[in-house]
Amino acid sequence: MATLEKIRSKAGLVIVVIGVGMAAFLLGDLMNSGGSMFRSSQMEIAEINGTTVSLPEYQAYLTELEDYYKLNSRSAGMDENTSYELRETAWNQLVQDVIMNEKYDELGIEVTSDEIFEMATGKNVHPQIRQMFTNPQTGIFDKQQVINFLSQKNNDSNARFYWMFLEKQIKKERLMKKYSELLNKGMFITTAEAQAEAEAKKAVVDFDFVVKRYRSISDSTIVISESEIKDYYNKNIENYKQDATREVEYVSFEVKPSAEDKEATLDWITKSRAEFANPDTDPIQYVKMNSETEYADRNWKKEQLSIQLQDFVSGAKVGEVYGPYLEGETYKLTRLVDIKEMPDSVKARHILLKDPAVADSLFNLVKGGANFADIARSNSQDPGSAINGGDLGWFNEGTMVKEFNDACFNGKKGDIVKVQTQFGIHIINIQDKGTPVTKYNIATLDRQITYSSKTNQQVYAQAAKFASQNKTYDQFNESIQSENLIKRYGRNIRQADRKVSNLENSREMVRWAFKADLKDMSEIFEFGDEYVIAYLTGINEEGYQSLASVKSAIERQLRNEKKAEQLIAEINNNKKGNDLNALASAINEEVQSANDITFASYQVPGAGVEPALVALATTAKQGEVSAPVAGNNGVFVVKVTNVTMDETDVEAAKAQMKQNNAYKVYQAYQTIKDKANIVDERIKFY
Structure with a gap:
């Protein structure tokens, strides 16, 4: 039976969007029919062609997408960008469901359970299901795997959810395909039309x-x-149609490290020097435990280092420490860990395998004198190099992943070695090595200059004072001028915008702007390293621009x-x-x-x-x-x-016109959507 893990690894997130040429709008039918899912509610979030959508109903769409994302990514959390993208996808799916289901009902278009089953186990299996249940060894679709999975999926809640999600996507794609075919029949392209098109373009x-x-x-x-x-x-x-927009003016109080903060950072790095330079201290472990930047286990040529470090390594002995020194906004200490004579580049070839038993067998063959290139062509799972007998050419140190890199640069010319990386098991033949050069391994302890809580509180106090003394828009403008502050602007802000101007994570200001009245002052917002106070200076409601x-x-x-x-x-x-x-x-x-x-x-x-x-x-x-x-x-x-x-092929012109017709199907959906009466009030909640 194909396990959920196998399915997940093959399918990935591609199931969210299925269908060639329709990716922009072939999204899933995440609500089963069987009575209207849209019921009146006090928590209305939208109205689509007279159909009221409540917050829980929208949340049902969103939760299913979030659960699907977590299942695929094996992650319990999501960053802000992912959350936003899922919210937008859920909204687009909801809108499509409402407006397109109206069309399907009007035209009598439906997909039966028999059709779904046929796409899963019949003669014309859906490409996504074919991909998921294809035997990786034989490359042949295994229908029995599907049947076994369907018979046992109810014993696994994740597998059941996964399949139901896929089934809804396939159903929605099939509905849209039927609708597209219906439209295409009305856009038949004759040979004469293709001929005229070819003549016009040649x-x-x-x-x-x-x-x-x-x-x-x-x-x-x-x-x-x-x-x-x-x-x-x-x-x-x-x-002259326009979306609802808002205009704001705001002042920003940026939190920057003070001279005291800079001195504190320098004091920390200076006090760390004695312990970092102690011969009994393992510099690599010390950096891993205390530095803000990870230790880079690489050997560098002198010219690859900064100017300051070039002078240091030229005359230093292993164990010596340089610094403290300042690079940008970071104080650093650097200790020389090792000096080596190493080639700058290596020429190698490899055979990549996933199965340890197969790797052991082939390793013994090539060690025994078998033709490396022939075995690589026949067995390597790195298609890019397999076709060339595994040849990777010349590469510099640091180009490959660490395990592969170390095996090549620390080995001898002619060696055949075996090493495992995140990509699998590599059988490597070191074919040649460049002329040795002096290289340096260094460990750098660093600490970025950042503002302290004291500095943060001081800047917040400035912002709070400004807000308390400027309760009107006129006072706001007068204080900006008298205090030599810079007034900034947020123009044409739309409800769906995620931020205002370049303010970091400023969605909250967008929500405030659409709730506030003209000339209202905002609360003190905290966006990244800035405290922001804004006034709402313009309101443009949805409709038509004024004359x-x-x-x-x-x-x-x-x-x-x-x-x-x-x-x-x-x-x-x-x-x-x-x-x-x-x-x-x-x-x-x-x-x-x-x-x-x-x-x-x-x-x-x-x-x-x-x-x-x-x-x-x-x-x-x-x-x-x-x-x-x-x-x-x-x-x-x-x-x-x-x-x-130019001799333009008539058939090629016809194919291009058909492709244009496919785009016209997408345009048809967009036209339906544009004509729909859609009221989006998600800003109340998100």
């Missing part, structure tokens, strides 16, 4: 062009009325449109025959050139990012001066000088 053009930029017309000559701005705003209102906030952008757009009309008229009036140079001279511009431009080109040298110019150049007739076209920064006229036709 032109590679060289062309000359002239641009008359909008800045050539003074803004003051273009009049934009208030009614024009308002009409544009109303017609394009959907372009006033986007007026200048609309005015600029309308102004450019009017300039484009004038420039197009000017170009048409000066355009005579097929002479681009004459046109350029008439409008006081120069002819520029661009080469090797295709329909997929992102930008044009000399013009910048101008999709309209790319489209014009790749569709214009060769040898003819085109009609003027308005772009992002000006009006363009082109004359194509050369066209090279």
Whole structure:
């Protein structure tokens, strides 16, 4: 029977996202149907298309993901980044479940228990299950392992949870696949369409062009009325949607080590010197017990050490100590542990094995004279070197893991040795060794200069004093100026943001900003090494940006449109025959050139990012001066000088179009999601 441990090692966290090309939204169905899971609650955390979601219901999603993560990582705890990512994944799954289940019900799409069983034990086994229950020795999927596991999983709570989690993922993937296939049937690609696509993309053009930029017309000559701005705003209102955001202003009191703290650190390292330098003290163990930085068991060439230590090791004897000395914000003592003549590099080959019995057998074979390279090619479980007979080439000391490194650098040329590392058992053949050089082994005791609790309390007292004396926003600004403090800003803060500006772990300020009223002062926040006091200075609710906030952008757009009309008229009036140079001279511009431009080109040298110019150049007739076209920064006229036709495979074009259709399925989901009425109030609790 495949044990849970074997399954876990094969599956990893990849089960959380299943399905090629749909990773962005093929997430698990973490709630079984059988009556609505969404019931009204006083602890509402969201509303999705009229469906109310309570905190316990969201927490059910989150807890299952957290349990799955812990089971795979073999860890009882999670850092803040992992917790955040799981919360976001749980939210995305919850939203998808609600809005897509509505679609599945509407279209009559379902997955039966028979289909699930077929994907587990039938002819077309799901790739994830196939991977989990494939015999590693034979590489063959073992259906009996699945059956045995299913019959016994109820005796193991972890195994049962693991399987149920996987089953839900597979079910959700199958539902989305059926939905995708339904959409794809409406996006059938004909050979004629693929041919047209291939033709459109195969032109590679060289062309000359002239641009008359909008800045050539003074803004003051273009009049934009208030009614024009308002009409544009109303017609394009959907372009001005906005999320709820907040603006804050804050002052930070950073906690830094004081002169007293620095002196205390120097005093500690100075007092440690006598014991560290004592011949009876084991310097390596002393560093392991007392240093903030771990001992690095390496032999260094002089030039690999800092300038200070280069001078020290050049004339020091084993056991001598250098320091205290300061590097950055850390005081250090360094003791010379050993001096060796060692090669700087070694050439070796190896055979990597997992099974100790097999390793012993092959070790005896190569020690007895068997062809090392042939055995490596046939047996080594390091595919990168096995193909080359196990050859690793030349490598410097410290490149390989310690056990492997020591075996190679301490052995003799021609030796065949066996050593175990975290990767398995290595049979190593030391093929050659470089010229010996002098190397130094050192042990460094260090202590970083950090602030004391006394210093921390002093800075907090400063922050508390500032907060008590500045209860209004006006006082806040006056004190910043009088005390020579720096006011900082947090702009466009969204509910889901994890921090404000560069403040460390400042999610709590985000939550405060969405609960506070305008011009409210915050409590004293502690973020990393800073105490922060903030005022809420701006509130933008979800909906549409006000006309006033986007007026200048609309005015600029309308102004450019009017300039484009004038420039197009000017170009048409000066355009005579097929002479681009004459046109350029008439409008006081120069002819520029661009080469090797295709329909997929992102930008044009000399013009910048101008999709309209790319489209014009790749569709214009060769040898003819085109009609003027308005772009992002000006009006363009082109004359194509050369066209090279790349032979684009029609089938390749069709495959690309199908791939684009797969992306359109993802876009379909995003469109459904964008149109859904989603109210996210997780900020109340997280």
